[in-house]
Amino acid sequence: MFIKNIIISGFRSYREQSFPDGLSPRTNVIVGKNGSGKSNFFAAVQFVLSERFSNLSAAERKELFHVGSGRPSLSIFVEIVFDNSDGRLVIPGRAEEVEVRIRRTVGLKQDEFRVNDRKFSSNEVHQLLESAGFSSSNPYYIVEQGKITYLVSMSEAERYQIIKDIAGTKVYEARRDESKRILEETELKQEQINHSISQLEEKLRELEKETAELKEFQDAEHEKKCLEYCIFNLELENAKEGLMKLENEWTSKKTTLSKNQESESLAEQEIQTCEEQLAEIGRLITRLEAERVSIEKEISALNTKQTVVELDANDGANSLYRADKEYEALLKENSDLDNALAKARNNALQKRQMFKKSETIAIESLAEVDRMQKLVDRMQEKRNRNKLFKSQAERDRWIAKEISKNKEIIDNARSELQSVEKEIISLDEAIKVRKNTKDTSHSVEKVEKDLAIREDKITDALRKRNELNLKRRQLWQVVHEQENVSKQLEESLERTRQQIERNISYEIRQGLQSLQEVLKEMDPNIRKSVHGPLIDLITVEDGFNTAVEIIAGNALFNVVVDTFDIGAMVLEKMNKSRKPGRISFFPLDICKGVKKNIPETPECSSILSKISFDDRFSRVVTEVFGRAAVVVSLEAGLKFVKELSCDVITLDGDQLGRKGAITGGFIDKRNMKLPVYAKEKNLAVALSEARKKLDNLCQEVASVEQTITEVLNELELLRAQNVSIERRADEEFREARQREEHILRLSSQKETLLLTKRTLERNIQESLEMNDRLLEESKDKFKINWTDEEELELEKLSEELASMKIKSASMQAQPVHLATEAQLMEDTVQHMERRKVMIGNRIREIGWSKRTTHGLDRERDSLKHESTLLNDRLSAIKKSIDTSTRRKQEVQKKMESLSLNRLSAALSLQEKEDLIDKTQVQRNLLLQRREEALNKLRKLGVVPKGSEKYAKFSLGKLMHHLKGVNDRLKKCSHVNRKAIDQHTALQQSSNELLLQRNSLEEELKSIYDLINHLDMKKDEAIERTYKQIQYQFEEVFKELVGSEDTYAELQLVRSSSDKDEDPYCAARIRVSFGMGTIVSELEQLSGGQKSLVALTFIFAIQRCDPAPFYLFDEIDAALDAEYRTAVANMIQKQSEECQFIIATFKTEFLSRAEKVLGIFFHNKVSRIQTISMEEGIKMLKQVALADRKRGRDVEHHDQISNG
Template identity: 45%
Template sequence: MYIKNILISGFRSYREQAFEQELSPKNNVIVGKNGAGKSNFFAAIQFVLCEKFMNLSSVERKDLFHVGSGRPALPIFVEIIFDNSDGRLVIPGKSAVNEVRIRRTLGLKQDEFRVNDKRFTATDIRQLLESAGFSSTNPYYIVEQGQISSLANMSDEERFQLIKDVAGTRVYEVRRKESEKILEETEVQHEKIGESIAQLEERLEELRSESDELMSFQEIDKKRKCVQYCILNSDLNAAREELRRLDDERNSYMSRSGRDHYDIDEAKAIISEAESEIRNCDQRILRLEGELQDLDTKRGTLMREKEIVQLNCMSSLNTMKRTESVKTNVLKRVGELNKQIAETNAGLKKKLAIIQREQLTVDQKSEELSAIEGKLKALEARRARQLLFKNKQERDNWLAEESNRNRKTIENYKHELKFTCSEIQKVEKQIEDEETEQKNWEESLKKSDSVITELKSKYEETMAFRNSLSVKKGDLWREQSALVQTVRTLRENHNKARSQLEKVIRSDVRQGLQSLKEVLDELADPSLTNAVHGQLIELIGVSNGYETAVEVTAGNSLFNVVVDSFEVSAILLENMNSRKKPGRISFFPMDTCRGTVTRFGEGVECSSLADHIICDPKFAGIVAELFGNTAVVTSIADGENVSKKYACDAVTLDGDQVSRRGGITGGYIESRSLKLSAFKYEKVAAADFLRGDEALKKITQELDNVNQALTGVVTTLSSLKTEMSSITKSKDGSQVVEQHAQRKAALDRQKDKLYASKKQLEDMINTAQVNIATYQHEGKEAFKSAWSEGEQRELEALVKDVDDRRMELSKLQRRSAQLAAEVRALEDMRLNLNVQLTATKKFFHDSAQLSASNTAITNEKENLDDDISFNSQQANEVYRLLDETRKEKLRREEEVEKLRSGYLEALNSIQERRDFDGRTLMQQAHCIRRRDGAAEKIRQLGVIPKEAETYSGLSREKLIQTLKECNKAAEKYAHINRKAVDQYNTLMETKNGLVAQKEDLQNELKSIRDLMDHLDCKKDEAVERTYKQIQLHFEQVFKELVTTDDCYGKLQLIMSNTRKEAGEDPYVAVQIKVSFGLGAAVTDLKQLSGGQKSLVALALIFAIQRCDPAPFYLFDEIDAALDTEYRASVAKLLSKESGSCQFITATFKNEMLDVADHVLGVFFHNKISRIQAITVEEGNKLLKQAVVEERKRVREHVE
């Protein structure tokens, strides 16, 4: 066992502290500057473990609170986390745990300990630590600053007292003092008993003289008591007989009253049910009337739609008759137009072929002309430049500028050419699309008739399917409306049943059950949930007729929750309390409830109540625990007999109870207050409501499916209409085809223009490139200021060639223009013919569309006729249901009137029985007073003599006469002490008791003296044994620390010269004798140096620790006064001892760091201390800084 971690919050200089890395189970060394917080760290551990901080005043508490920036955070706490893998710390009530967390929380008014989040007292903590090896008599597992010095300067007597404390003699001394106190009290009590015996002897002598007269009086008093008993017994029997008679009469009336109450309850239930049916009828009537109103509204709408459709049908028929008369002439005109269009297309095709050939020739001639013109322009420009420039440099500069300008021009033209090409591609794509659309329209025109026929067939089938869905929707809608009303009624019944069940359950029990459910939901633990089986009332069934008996026997235990084990119930209660859940709850743990069923002999008219309860066999123990010792009887009298004979409880079927202790309870029990009935009614109502709700959800889902199907059908019909309309319109596709042709022709013309622009741009680019080449060539030639004859002849030849080519190109262009005019005329003619053809085809399209429209109107008229017929059928069905519901309501109202009349008669009968019951109760009360008075007087008579039987046959008058004679005879003994004999016997018993008590006290005195002698012996043995152990370990440790060959250290007990009294110690002091190997041995530690004193004190501490080992040790600067060599020895010893226990040591010296397994550095900043793990090198550096700062502080103080 060792300390793994320490959590500190708000303690002194520590605001928040925890170690990220666990402490070492071996040697942990803490280093830091002065004032950094090392001592506060040790104080935090003592705050949890030591009694030093147990009883704190308010001022002492405030000193522990952290004071930083702002107000201190309250409460503060320190938590120590132990590794308990060896099981040394045993927490009461829990199995072994590998980690134990002890936390102490302190506030201004709060001081509590917690072990693994369970609250403990300070005493519990002290006992827990002592059980783990933290001895209260050996506080040296924590060595604070200065404790080494005080131990070194301790006197021999104080040192002996220290050894006694380690030996645990305080316990012996406390026991001895307790024994001495008991001894004194026993001796005083012994003396008092002797005095009391002497006084009793004197009083006994006086009472013997009074006994003779008393014997004569007792004979007369005995006879008088016998006579009084006979008189009182006669009165008692008469009162009991009268009570029995009244009880029989009352039971007879009450049994009839119970039947009347049952009849009333049954009548109430029937009336309530009938009134509920009447309300249902009213709601059905309202619903049916609403349906009827909706149907009338729908019928009016349908009739108006039908009138509109009939008018449309008549108009359509008249239009079709007019169309048929002109249909033949239109067909003839269509044939002529088709022939003319075909001839025009053939001529247009020939002309277009000629134009293409002519255009190629024009383009070729134009390119040749452009090339010659460019060459001509270049020569002319060159001649002009020879006159313009004075030298070659000016010419070359101008040529360079022109070349650059032409290059820019080429770039611009190329951008325009790229744009023109993209536009050409777009136009060609549009032309392609137009051709495709035109072709598609031409093909669709051929298929439209067959598609329309197919769509019409599909439309008619879809309409038929829609009509069937409409019928089904109406049926489902009526069924849903009826179920909505039924479910509403079932919900009201369920709410009523649940309200009744809540009334019979106590509110705190109801809250407790709800809290249990919430806790199980929050924990979400399947194993814990499976261990909870539910309320007992949910797990049992009761035979018919036995519900009242079970109810009164179990009471609120019916709502106890059945769980697997007591541990499960404890876990649930702990979680409910920790979450502060409201309510009250009780459990039946199956592992502790193992009752048995009482069995009755043959011939007894009773049975065990447990035999009439049905449950799963695994719950039989709980049923036997609750009902197994209760018998079911037919009457209270039988219950009294069975209860006395079998020592069990009894209950009647009506709920009257007879307790085994003699109590009888009972009376009328209203059926509405029965928990079992309310629970059963709630379960049935919940099941009915669940079934009705499921049926309603099913019908609603079917209705939703039908509505969705109808929506889909309507969408399909709309789609079919749209498609037929679209196809009908497409039958006039010639116009659309012509439109596509016109758009294609326009696009062709646009394409020709774009190609011309492209050609022009390419020519301009070629011209600019030729110019650049000319300029480059000219720049390479020598500069000439005059024009040569050869150049002049070349220029003239080019001029003549250009004129000839221009004339030829002009002739070709005029011919192309004439052909283009002829093509445009043919295209205009074709366009005109197509327009005429479109107009004639539109006539046929309108005719076909009119026929389709007429068919659709006819179908719509037929559908409206079907809808009106179906609406009439629905209205007739609603009228029929409305009439039946009104008749049912009338019948129920008459039934309720009859039931209410019977209910009032039963109430009057019950009132009469109540009046009779009141009179009977008054008579019974009078008889009870008589009976109790007689019984009380008989009790006051005391023990009745046996002779009383001789007077039982006398009459009442004779008994009264005898009583008077006895009273007269007793008058002459009025002066005597009537209690003399009793007093004598009482005093003799008291005397005998005192004598026995005196003997017991003498034995106790002997035992106490023996115990005291035994304790003295044990104490001496403990001191001797502890001394020897410490002596042996002191010698060993001293040699390990000093390390010289001839060094030694001894402890010597010094005996007392005189031992005056028993119990005193034979020794009075312990002397230390040490030798460091140089000089003589020393017994007076004052002769040693400070370092040697500290070493001797440490040797004694380590010897005590070996004698009484602890799981870990805390040392605060124990090496402060040691010399360097001794510090190394102490460090080596700590390293050796850390193999079996944990050390946490604070130091300012490097020797401890060399053997450390884990180094911790303490830092202080902004009034806050913190501890963190560091390396050995960082620790040495920190110690050097601390030494430097300490020297600096000393110099400043000296200055």
């Protein structure tokens, strides 16, 4: 199910709007300028689906109408078209609809819903939507502007209310309120019935008071009065005597009880100490076990790494041994090769010189042979031409033709010669460039030096890494110990605070808490005028806590303020805020502080002298304690209370009032407030210092870890630099070899070209000579016959030529032989040079491999050292665990013994307490009898005449006479004849009312049971919803942050009292973003992190109660870039299952949108249309540019205003 189309007509800034090509069932992103109508678009959707626009006044309806040019519309409507192919929306009577159209139309006096053209009421539409997954208790499928900010700034109580709403507690609360209303009506009926019963009982008592005749009644009454006076007086004397006797017994038993109580208290303290020791030992063993497991894992990983390094080191050692052998052989071969290469170069040079010399001779000889050959050839050609041509003209034509051919040959040869010369020049320049190229290769010594320097740095880095790892491990041990100390202090402080809560009444604690909340909202000057409760402002000497606490009572928690007006202002603020609890004030301006003059003696002293306080509060402290004295015993108290006419109190808390009242008895010292309050202060200070120390240690650990990371980075960098240097050196050496080989190739090409050049020059010269000869021959006279002289000359020249050829042939063989030998020698030199280069490279490689092997050795030694440290620490931990286990067993045995002793002492103490209680009951009974006797005597008034005759009668005889008098008085009851009938009728009415009252009591019980059942169901719903949201909150947070070591917790805070209807009162969020960050409260995060947590909370709610589509309006406004990307990825992933319509000013969502919609605003009319992603990005850039320009304009305007 998803939204296919939204049709808007006349709603706010939209005159007519629809989406002809429909909306994407996955992700739709809307972009546009501020004020273009994005919020109005979301409001249009809420106008149909949300209860936000459910109850509209006429003015509110008018504000929804579009205001623009043209004729105003009389009604507006918004229609949402759903794709219902999954059948999620079930319309009554039309369940198979694949498309559902929900339209809401509003006029000035009209507001109606239509579903597929059928009229529906608002409630029916909301029920239809709720059946499809749009829960009214979870409105977070639409997230408006500012919703993220609201979630960030909301209180923990409001966050808890959201969880309650999602759990559907409103239904339970509505039924509970209805039950309470019925309960109040029933209780009112019960009260009326009780009132009627009391009236009937009163009338019955009046009827029973009618007696016999008046005279007989007066005589019997007078005698009765005399008897009663004697009986009451005798009872009074007996009560006084019994009181004196019980007082002595009670004092003795109380002294014994105090001693036993102190013994039990000491045993209790020892047991508590043992429990704390057991808890501490347990935490220590747990920490040591965790550290043992961690170290064992480290040792296992280290052993694995050590095995790998050991194998590599062994392989390296074997390789090093072979490399050393090869290194020595290569050095020897290199030395021998140097000698052989020098000798071979010398021999090759000599052989090349011999070749050049022999070649010069051979060339000269060959040139002479060639000259003679040409002369012979010319003469033969001349002889042949004389035979060939018939006339001189024919000969001259042939000569001219030959001269032309030769010129053409000369021109071609010269052109080719120029090309060859250019190539030779180019080769010379290339050879010169190669020879003049700067040698950029590092020398072997420089490379070795650089590598050695970095190896030293690597060694230092490894040593520093090991030292830092050891330091970090030691710091973690200290941190764990400090955490143990902090945990122990927290538990002690929590136990102390729980004891304070037990010792102090709930109303007082709630009042003090409400005071602190109100003071945070008031003016700082007022806060300075409120000094806190009296118990925080005084310090009591040891041994006098009981006396001070009994004297002050709840006045210890009265708040001291400067003036009465300050107290009235604070109280008024609390009442206006409806803060719970009870609070009382001590205004300093109206406290008189009257002090009683009490002499300081060993038996008596002023209790004020045992209290330390600031002089500013002297009047308040004097007002409370200035009229009381502390004495050593009740006997001394009886003495001083009469002498000083003031209240006195013993150290055990027995108080004697100046008017004669005696109060006291057994006081449980464990319920005293002053010692516990002082202990709570000391523990809070100690815990604060412990946490501060723990924070400092954690910061130090973080600093060490940062340094370790830097050292590891430096180590990796140095190793990478070594590899880079070696690689660069190899490349430079290879380039040098390639350059030399290239020069050799170029030189060979040059030699070939020089040979070609000489050949071309010789050919040109021969052609020129041929032309000269032909020109000379053309000048000679044409002879048909060859002369004998010429023939003889030709023969002579031929003989000389043959002789010269034989001689030249022998000369030509010697240079060829020498050239072959020289070439062989030069090839040998080149082979030796290549071998020398190979040997040098191999020697350098062996040197680098040695350095790698040495690095492995260092790594192996480092791992061995670290393994030794870890094993030593593991042994120490195991020893500590064994010691702690034995210590735990000893403490457990001691605690068992103490528990048995405490049980025995408690039984004994209970027996003594029971005896004291019985004595106290008897004492109270005697006091009651004494008071009753006194009251009866007072009621009798003056002593009746004639009572003296009964003065010596015993109590039994007096009672016998009194019985007789009473019998006589009973005889007077027959005077009223109708009394019995009246009594019977009234009694029957009373019984009927009693039956009605019993029936109402059963109804009340049923109502209370129903309320309890509803409370239980509501609590179960809250717990279930909370667990789901908490789980999804953790999963979504991990997915958004992108780290597995994150921490996210949504914690419910329990109510401070069981009287609250809800077991919880708030929902607290605590998160950690991983990478060593601490766990933080929501208030401690940055703005972007808070927004991410708020979005995490929204996504968790949505996953617990999913909707078919979601509308988000600028939810990424306050997010950081990395978190916007994470949120966009999550939405893209979830869009496979539901639809998203998102408005944004950021580009992250655009890249993941299936459809991009742009909002344009012109002439007060908004228009939405589909645009490309590039257009959307361009629009967002324009918006950002406009926002920056607007910000600069505002800043400039502010500067002008301030200037």
